[in-house]
Amino acid sequence: AHLDRIERLNPSLNAYLLVDAEGALATAANVDAARAAGEDLPRLAGVPVAVKDIACTRGLPTTAGSRMLEHFVPPYDATIVTRLKDARMPILGKTNMDEFAMGSSTEHSAFGPTRNPWDLERIPGGSGGGSSAAVAAYLAPLAIGSDTGGSIRQPAAVTGSVGVKPTYGAVSRYGIIALASSLDQIGPCARTVADAALLHEVLAGHDPMDSTSIDAPVPPVVAAATGTRDLTGLRVGVVKEIAREGYQEGVSRCFEEALQHLRDLGAQVVEVSCPHFVHAMAAYYLIQPSEASSNLARYDAMRYGSRTTPEGSPSAEQVMAASRDAAFGDEVKRRIILGTYALSSGYYDAYYGQAQKVRTLIAGDFTAAFEQADVLVSPTTPTTAFRIGDKLDDPMAMYLNDIATIPANLAGVPGMSIPSGVADEDGLPVGFQLLAPAMEDQRLYAVGAALE
Numbered sequence: 125a126h127l128d129r130i131e132r133l134n135p136s137l138n139a140y141l142l143v144d145a146e147g148a149l150a151t152a153a154n155v156d157a158a159r160a161a162g163e164d165l166p167r168l169a170g171v172p173v174a175v176k177d178i179a180c181t182r183g184l185p186t187t188a189g190s191r192m193l194e195h196f197v198p199p200y201d202a203t204i205v206t207r208l209k210d211a212r213m214p215i216l217g218k219t220n221m222d223e224f225a226m227g228s229s230t231e232h233s234a235f236g237p238t239r240n241p242w243d244l245e246r247i248p249g250g251s252g253g254g255s256s257a258a259v260a261a262y263l264a265p266l267a268i269g270s271d272t273g274g275s276i277r278q279p280a281a282v283t284g285s286v287g288v289k290p291t292y293g294a295v296s297r298y299g300i301i302a303l304a305s306s307l308d309q310i311g312p313c314a315r316t317v318a319d320a321a322l323l324h325e326v327l328a329g330h331d332p333m334d335s336t337s338i339d340a341p342v343p344p345v346v347a348a349a350t351g352t353r354d355l356t357g358l359r360v361g362v363v364k365e366i367a368r369e370g371y372q373e374g375v376s377r378c379f380e381e382a383l384q385h386l387r388d389l390g391a392q393v394v395e396v397s398c399p400h401f402v403h404a405m406a407a408y409y410l411i412q413p414s415e416a417s418s419n420l421a422r423y424d425a426m427r428y429g430s431r432t433t434p435e436g437s438p439s440a441e442q443v444m445a446a447s448r449d450a451a452f453g454d455e456v457k458r459r460i461i462l463g464t465y466a467l468s469s470g471y472y473d474a475y476y477g478q479a480q481k482v483r484t485l486i487a488g489d490f491t492a493a494f495e496q497a498d499v500l501v502s503p504t505t506p507t508t509a510f511r512i513g514d515k516l517d518d519p520m521a522m523y524l525n526d527i528a529t530i531p532a533n534l535a536g537v538p539g540m541s542i543p544s545g546v547a548d549e550d551g552l553p554v555g556f557q558l559l560a561p562a563m564e565d566q567r568l569y570a571v572g573a574a575l576e
């Protein structure tokens with residue numbers, strides 16, 4: 125059924141870059157046979173899933189939305205892909221994304237933008253717009269995303285779906301094409317909080333192949349998502365700096381309604397202040413490009429990556445330069461330039477060093493806020509889905525989409541976006557963001573499920 129729907133709708137949505145019908149059907153047939161034979165099967169056996177094209181899949185092209193990797197076929201699976209296979213989940217295909225996960229609209233994909241199923245003239249969010257559009261349009265019941273500054277939560281918000289960035293280190297990054305290693309986190313995209321929890325438990329857990337992987341029990345997110353809806357005694361903190369100003373009217377109205385809903389369920393809503401959050405954007409857009417510029421240095425067209433050879437007898441450096449010029453898009457080049465600059469001697473202390481100090485202050489804000497509240501909340505995005513093309517020429521406007529999602533990445537804490545109604549003025553979905561202390565991911569699921 126999903127493959128039929130993909131065939132019908134993917135040409136207009138461009139959610140999938142690659143569909144692996146054969147592989148998915150083979151897994152499904154295996155599961156059917158095992159079930160008929162009375163075998164004990166994992167909980168999600170037979171449930172199809174879409175994978176963002178940032179995760180390496182053995183034998184299946186993996187592009188990260190870039191011409192640079194257009195012909196790259198990984199010789200191994202990312203750990204999360206192995207886990208999906210162990211869970212006997214058919215992998216439907218690979219979903220579209222902004223090139224190397226840089227962006228908030230999927231317009232920076234080298235393979236054309238993905239469209240929002242609510243309105244084909246609008247963006248589905250980014251960088252994981254392929255996964256969010258696939259889930260929202262029933263082209264997949266579940267999908268994988270990666271969130272470096274909001275790329276799971278922001279697409280969920282603008283497509284009316286659920287997206288979770290787990291605690292940093294909770295899900296393995298082995299085999300995930302790196303954007304900014306200290307910020308990147310893999311997580312589930314789904315239509316309900318309970319569905320997200322089921323996928324979360326498949327993905328999470330220690331992996332010796334990832335040195336930042338946490339070696340601790342996975343928080344009980346499925347139990348939390350399917351438990352009591354009574355929130356009596358729960359303290360919900362509205363983060364003043366990212367909840368009150370600069371939001372579209374309908375976004376603010378949905379937010380206030382969600383707060384009322386929380387009070388009706390017995391929660392106590394308090395206001396908290398995280399004074400350094402106002403510097404989160406500035407710190408992120410130094411740290412992220414710095415790490416990205418370093419991670420992307422490996423695409424030299426020598427060991428791998430697409431190669432462009434200038435005429436004559438070019439030196440290795442000239443081949444590298446020509447290849448990177450031809451195969452990287454504008455946004456990727458912008459970040460490489462920014463990151464290389466911020467890391468160069470003489471500027472390091474002024475930019476990268478300062479940004480790291482701000483990062484520590486933001487983590488401190490979270491610690492203080494979580495003494496006053498069990499979960500923190502804000503709208504997920506400043507506006508509903510904007511029109512394709514509207515922000516493409518204005519990087520600053522594009523970056524501002526992540527104002528509410530970025531602090532969680534800088535501090536490593538988990539975050540979730542759940543649907544929270546539609547804005548009156550445009551009828552488009554609005555997201556509600558929940559944040560919890562590190563390794564307390566189950567709190568997001570308990571509160572998210574209660575609000576559903």
Ligand code: GLN
Pocket residue numbers: 225226227228250251270271272273274275276303412526
């Ligand atoms: N939009 C943010 C950026 O462009 C976040 C991207 C992400 O989370 N991968 O960096």
